[in-house]
Amino acid sequence: MSGDPKLERIAKGNALALCATGTWTASFAPVLERMVADAEKLAGSPQSIFIDVSEVAKLDTFGAWLIERLRRSLTQGAVEAQIAGLSANYSSLVDEVRRVRATPVVDTTTITITGMLEQIGRAVAGIAGTVAGLVDMLGAVLAACGRVLIHPRSLRLTSTVHHLEQVCWRAVPIIVLITFLIGCIIAQQGIFHFRRFGADIFVVDMLGVLVLREIGVLLVAIMVAGRSGSAYTAELGSMKMREEIDALRTMGFDPIEVLVLPRMLALVLALPILAFLGAMAALYGGGLVAWLYGGVDPEAFLLRLRDSISIDHFIVGMVKAPVMAAVIGIVACVEGLAVQGSAESLGQHTTASVVKGIFFVIVMDGVFAIFFASIGM
Amino acid sequence: MAQEIQNAIQDPIIRVRDITVQFGATRVLDGLNLDVKRGEILGFVGPSGAGKSVLTRTIIGLVPKVAGSIEVFGVDLDSSNTSQRRNVERRWGVLFQQGALFSSLTVRQNIQFPMREYLRVSQRLMDEITMAKLAMVGLKPEVAERFPSELSGGMIKRVALARALSLDPDLVFLDEPTSGLDPIGAGDFDDLVRTLQRTLGLTVFMVTHDLDSLYTACDRIAVLGNGKIIAAGSIADMQASQHPWLRQYFHGKRARAVVT
Numbered sequence: 001m002s003g004d005p006k007l008e009r010i011a012k013g014n015a016l017a018l019c020a021t022g023t024w025t026a027s028f029a030p031v032l033e034r035m036v037a038d039a040e041k042l043a044g045s046p047q048s049i050f051i052d053v054s055e056v057a058k059l060d061t062f063g064a065w066l067i068e069r070l071r072r073s074l075t076q077g078a079v080e081a082q083i084a085g086l087s088a089n090y091s092s093l094v095d096e097v098r099r100v101r102a103t104p105v106v107d108t109t110t111i112t113i114t115g116m117l118e119q120i121g122r123a124v125a126g127i128a129g130t131v132a133g134l135v136d137m138l139g140a141v142l143a144a145c146g147r148v149l150i151h152p153r154s155l156r157l158t159s160t161v162h163h164l165e166q167v168c169w170r171a172v173p174i175i176v177l178i179t180f181l182i183g184c185i186i187a188q189q190g191i192f193h194f195r196r197f198g199a200d201i202f203v204v205d206m207l208g209v210l211v212l213r214e215i216g217v218l219l220v221a222i223m224v225a226g227r228s229g230s231a232y233t234a235e236l237g238s239m240k241m242r243e244e245i246d247a248l249r250t251m252g253f254d255p256i257e258v259l260v261l262p263r264m265l266a267l268v269l270a271l272p273i274l275a276f277l278g279a280m281a282a283l284y285g286g287g288l289v290a291w292l293y294g295g296v297d298p299e300a301f302l303l304r305l306r307d308s309i310s311i312d313h314f315i316v317g318m319v320k321a322p323v324m325a326a327v328i329g330i331v332a333c334v335e336g337l338a339v340q341g342s343a344e345s346l347g348q349h350t351t352a353s354v355v356k357g358i359f360f361v362i363v364m365d366g367v368f369a370i371f372f373a374s375i376g377m
Numbered sequence: 378m379a380q381e382i383q384n385a386i387q388d389p390i391i392r393v394r395d396i397t398v399q400f401g402a403t404r405v406l407d408g409l410n411l412d413v414k415r416g417e418i419l420g421f422v423g424p425s426g427a428g429k430s431v432l433t434r435t436i437i438g439l440v441p442k443v444a445g446s447i448e449v450f451g452v453d454l455d456s457s458n459t460s461q462r463r464n465v466e467r468r469w470g471v472l473f474q475q476g477a478l479f480s481s482l483t484v485r486q487n488i489q490f491p492m493r494e495y496l497r498v499s500q501r502l503m504d505e506i507t508m509a510k511l512a513m514v515g516l517k518p519e520v521a522e523r524f525p526s527e528l529s530g531g532m533i534k535r536v537a538l539a540r541a542l543s544l545d546p547d548l549v550f551l552d553e554p555t556s557g558l559d560p561i562g563a564g565d566f567d568d569l570v571r572t573l574q575r576t577l578g579l580t581v582f583m584v585t586h587d588l589d590s591l592y593t594a595c596d597r598i599a600v601l602g603n604g605k606i607i608a609a610g611s612i613a614d615m616q617a618s619q620h621p622w623l624r625q626y627f628h629g630k631r632a633r634a635v636v637t
Contacts, residue, residue, distance in 0.1 A: 025545060026492075026496060026544050026545045027496075029496050029497075029498045029502065030496065030497045030498055033498055033499060033502050060545035060577060061506060061509055061510065061513075061542075061545050061577070062498075062502075062506060062545060065502075065505055065506055065509050066502075069505065089578075090576075092572070092575060092576045093576040093577065096509070096512070096513055096572075096576060097509055099512055100505070100508050100509045100512050101508060101512075101518060340526060341480060341524065341525070341526020341527075342480035342481045342524060342525070342526055343479075343480045343481050344480070344481035345481075
């Protein structure tokens with residue numbers, strides 16, 4: 001019954017018949033399209049043309065449309081092409097297809113220099129919007145904090161503890177492992193290069209100052225931005241997509257208080273703890289390498305460490321941690337709430353959350369460095 | 378004609394035998410048998426949580442089954458190889474309950490997605506067919522360049538149906554196609570399904586709760602309860618049934634409103 005589709009030309013007196021046979025369905029669409037394009041070249045011939053479809057074994061939307069397309073392009077001026085021999089089964093399908101308008105207008109975006117300049121302009125102007133969004137969120141979070149201070153019972157304690165477990169407790173193994181390895185690497189490199197000057201022992205000074213002041217907190221903040229900032233954005237973003245945040249609003253809840261504040265609190269509490277654990281792990285790793293690779297025994301290491309670093313170094317590191325946590329949290333929540341309806345938008349905002357989070361963490365670190373230098377810490 | 382019907386009965390398009398599906402300790406489907414005949418619209422009803430969607434998803438292959446066999450187009454889906462399976466998948470279309478449109482693609486790209494994957498045809502033909510499909514499901518051509526997040530619930534259903542039909546399948550699964558539509562929209566949708574079934578010769582497997590759909594669109598109705606098919610037949614058979622749930626369903630307040 002079925003067979004390869006064909007379109008044969010048979011002259012019948014003054015008229016030309018195009019006889020369609022075989023299976024005119026989607027599976028044969030490429031063949032059909034070529035045949036129809038070929039037959040379309042007959043347009044403009046003086047003969048009257050009719051398309052005979054009585055021998056078509058099977059017809060679907062693809063076949064019906066191609067026959068209709070052929071009919072349209074053969075119809076020119078006074079000559080009108082006819083479809084003949086249409087069986088009752090398929091007449092409603094062909095009628096359906098006949099109502100279709102021709103090709104839609106497809107907008108093709110071309111890349112031009114002005115277009116690229118425009119994009120750059122928009123991106124620069126967008127920076128102001130980003131900063132405004134962050135300040136806005138900071139204000140909203142502080143206002144929510146104020147309300148919670150007045151009515152302490154409105155704090156979502158369960159939610160805060162849940163997020164604390166997610167961002168702090170569950171992050172401990174990976175953070176400790178990575179900072180331990182970084183401590184090892186710093187110590188190894190230090191010993192390797194200082195040894196040439198016979199200054200092996202100064203590796204302890206370098207390790208202590210670097211880890212406690214900078215690396216400990218900075219590295220941990222970057223990892224938290226990647227690990228928890230992205231999670232916050234994805235969570236809030238998918239809630240936004242499913243209208244859960246709108247639902248909260250209509251029930252009279254403030255999304256900032258219910259969703260953002262517990263996450264922010266958890267992060268602000270978690271980062272100092274993680275930074276401390278990270279610093280200890282890095283010092284331990286550095287000490288281990290100094291002993292096994294550099295021959296600095298633990299007692300000498302500890303003695304040197306006590307002499308070389310003061311409590312100031314430790315305070316400088318720890319003071320930065322909650323501020324960086326707040327920056328990461330705000331960026332993540334702003335991005336999360338900015339997600340639009342599509343999965344692509346969720347991906348873009350999650351990426352932006354991590355990139356901006358890390359960027360602001362490093363900027364904050366620079367600002368702190370200037371500040372502490374000027375107050376002599 | 379009689380011979381044709383005889384053939385259709387002998388050759389069901391979906392043949393489900395003794396399938397059992399279990400989630401943990403809960404047995405959702407328990408030795409279920411079901412045949413769907415070529416060219417019919419089968420309405421599938423049952424209480425909420427009875428496993429209607431689970432059966433649909435099991436036939437499509439999204440939910441693993443513990444026991445039993447499923448044949449679609451005469452191909453046993455368990456023993457088939459990848460290319461056979463691909464071939465079967467190309468011949469069915471699925472309309473998910475929430476539409477499941479790809480949110481990062483426009484309506485046009487959504488409908489063209491299966492074509493792009495399975496057919497090697499020109500962009501022009503794909504665009505034209507997309508317009509034809511949109512017209513068939515009763516949408517304006519302007520909708521083509523919109524994203525799913527910019528559509529209303531009813532439009533999402535229609536676009537999802539257009540995507541399910543994009544390769545002109547022989548079989549479509551509709552999971553609650555009229556839920557969330559206004560009665561007029563739902564009525565239009567039923568007419569649409571009927572028209573498409575007539576024009577394209579579709580077989581339709583429709584999970585529904587809509588009594589109107591059962592009365593106006595369906596040729597046959599199957600009822601799911603306790604993990605089995607408790608009844609299958611025409612709407613008249615259902616009304617005559619003495620099964621308590623069926624009596625409540627077809628003789629309740631809402632049902633009377635539909636019949637009168």
